[in-house]
Amino acid sequence: MxxxxxxxxxxxxxxxxxxxxxxxxxxxxxxxxxxxxxxxxxxxxxxxxxxxxxxxxxxxxxxxxxxxxxxxxxxxxxxxxxxxxxxxxxxxxxxxxxxTxxxxxxxxxxxxxxxxxxxxxxxxxxxxxxxxxxLVGVGEQIQSLVFYNKAAFTKAGVDATKIRTMDQFTTAMGKLKSAGYKPLQTAGQWVTGSQFSMMADAGVLTEDPKWTVKRNEGKVSFADSGYVPYLEHYKSWIDSGHLDKSALGLTYADGQTAFLNGKSAMYIMGSFFVPAADAAKKSDDIGVFTMPTDGAYPSGQFGNISNxxxxxxxxxxxxxxxxxxxxxxxxxxxxxxxxxxxxNLRSGFSYPMSSLGTEVQKVLDKAPSVIVKSGPGQPIAGFSDELNKQIQSLYTGASAKDAAGGLDKWWNSQS
CATH class of the missing domain: 3.40.190.10 (Periplasmic binding protein-like II)
Structure with a gap:
């Protein structure tokens, strides 16, 4: 997103x-x-x-x-x-x-x-x-993607095709850290919350595509939902050093550059990352797999209209x-x-793609759905900023329970 x-x-x-x-x-x-x-x-x-x-x-x-x-x-x-x-x-x-x-x-x-x-x-x-x-657009993006440094995975002995669950994802991070890499690249600005959405929405909204509609109707809450395990995973990565706390001081561009320069092993980002890898002539060195989940695999791809x-x-x-x-x-x-x-992608239109772009297209082809938060399923205005705030609070001592409760408190205050 x-x-x-x-x-x-x-x-x-x-x-x-x-x-x-x-x-x-x-x-x-x-x-x-x-x-x-x-x-x-x-x-x-x-x-x-x-x-x-x-x-x-x-x-x-x-x-x-x-x-x-x-x-x-x-x-x-x-x-x-x-x-x-x-x-x-x-x-x-x-x-x-x-x-929007x-x-x-x-x-x-x-x-x-x-x-x-x-x-x-x-x-x-x-x-x-x-x-x-x-609203009209040019194409669509998919965003529940994990890009990875092929050399790092080889050195750490990690097989990307075997990562299907969140526990396997966490285990891979440990091996990558032991091999001398920052396991997962993030950044400040909007990146923190957006990466969490790319991760958690794929699992939660594949299981229940109408979850956001129900939240708008007051029928469900963050504190009592599938979002909590994802918050707990994320918090555990901070506590174990798989996510660098100092990364909050980086801009989006800085974080992207750090991954492209090989300083980190994985990077959760949307399909719009591919042109940056192409421009840096790193596409052949980078692989991609669909976001692991605590549920069905492969999950739907969290996505949106592009341009x-x-x-x-x-x-x-x-x-x-x-x-x-x-x-x-x-x-x-x-x-x-x-x-x-x-x-970006659009049915009926093709353009020359790098090896990495081709791999992203394959992920889309295998995805059971593209999950779009729009219409009745669109969150309350300002939610992305609040989510970003709550995810960043995990870096400064808040618990997964605190973040989920904070999201509910904010949402309820807006209705």
């Missing part, structure tokens, strides 16, 4: 992913050449750089000379926070990437249900609200914005570019 935070004009809240530049909005709806300017809040990551977005948008501008597309980089705040800031200033952007509409904020976005092309986009109906399509877009309802150029989003999610070359840039 990858949610990326950006930076907006000297405002810094809820940091997640680094960005080196910031761009602020303005009322300039036309440039000096008289072209319509579309402002797009974009997701900046090690893969989806400012250079990447500018190049992608330039393709559209070439075939639409009357349109100028202006990417806006939000840096260390969420895309949603950037949108809220712009709307409050009376300066709405036209399009936002990486925002909820029942509470759906009115901010244009209803695309009457657009015939929207119905054929990936996972569109899973993300619909009351039958209305606000999602919404059109802002107050856009001054709504028709042009809708046309641009249509191009982003239906033009075959635009689709291939976005899939390849972030290691």
């Amino acid at each position: 990858r949610k990326m935070w950006r930076r907006a004009c000297a405002l810094a809240v809820a940091p997640l992913v680094m960005a080196s530049a910031a761009a602020c909005g303005g009322n300039d709806s036309e440039d000096a050449a008289g072209r319509t300017t579309l402002r797009v809040i974009v997701n900046i990551t090690p893969n989806l750089t400012e250079k990447y977005w500018s190049g992608l948008f330039a393709r559209y501008e070439k075939s639409h000379p009357d349109v100028k597309v202006k990417p806006e980089l939000t840096g260390t705040i969420s895309a949603n926070a950037k949108l809220t800031q712009d709307l409050a200033a009376g300066d709405p952007p036209d399009i936002a990437q990486q925002i 509409p909820t029942a509470e904020n759906a009115s901010l976005f244009a209803d695309l249900s009457d657009q015939p092309w929207a119905k054929d986009t990936p996972l569109v109906d899973q993300y619909a609200l009351d039958g209305k399509r606000y 999602p877009y919404v059109v802002v309802d107050k856009s001054r150029h709504k028709a042009e914005a809708i046309e641009f989003v249509k191009w982003l999610v239906t033009d075959r070359e635009a689709i291939r570019s976005q899939l390849a840039a972030d290691g």
Whole structure:
């Protein structure tokens, strides 16, 4: 489940992913050449750089000379926070990437249900609200993946194909630590909580796909659920040194680099890690297996829509914005570019893949399902931040019981 935070004009809240530049909005709806300017809040990551977005948008501008597309980089705040800031200033952007509409904020976005092309986009109906399509995307990601250093596994005598349960996973960590490796790479920022979701959701939501729906209805709790054993496993890894407490001081990019440099043996991350391994020319040195669970194996893959877009309802150029989003999610070359840039997948579309990308595709092919938290199964807004907080509390002395209770207390306070 990858949610990326950006930076907006000297405002810094809820940091997640680094960005080196910031761009602020303005009322300039036309440039000096008289072209319509579309402002797009974009997701900046090690893969989806400012250079990447500018190049992608330039393709559209070439075939639409009357349109100028202006990417806006939000840096260390969420895309949603950037949108809220712009709307409050009376300066709405036209399009936002990486925002998931909820029942509470759906009115901010244009209803695309009457657009015939929207119905054929990936996972569109899973993300619909009351039958209305606000969000469209390019592909899908899977995220319950464990990437591993092949050389480390060989040195430690660990066979990745034999790791199916959480106990076997923990045993492998012990062998890897004895062989001189940090067993499992993590980081601070958003990574801690997201890795826990990638791990625990695969098991819990495969066993009960409606668990989050039941939590929304108050029928189940974290403290009395399958999440507790995963919290206990995670806490035991901290206590035994399998997870480095100092890793909380690392950024997402730092943690990724540490794994790519061979300093750690395993890395829980989504399919979007593959392009980073490819760029570092390390793909052949890295393997991947589906997340072990305390239940059925293989489990469903926790996943989500990739490269999602919404059109802002107050856009001054709504028709042009809708046309641009249509191009982003239906033009075959635009689709291939976005899939390849972030290691994502879409039925009917292929692109040259590395050995590691091919292995990820095999994991997806064997997965019994792709688990998506959306619609009625979408957690309360702010849950990912609270989960991150509670998982990080395990590093500073909290118990698994404390974390589960903290999640219940927070959830109950929001309803």
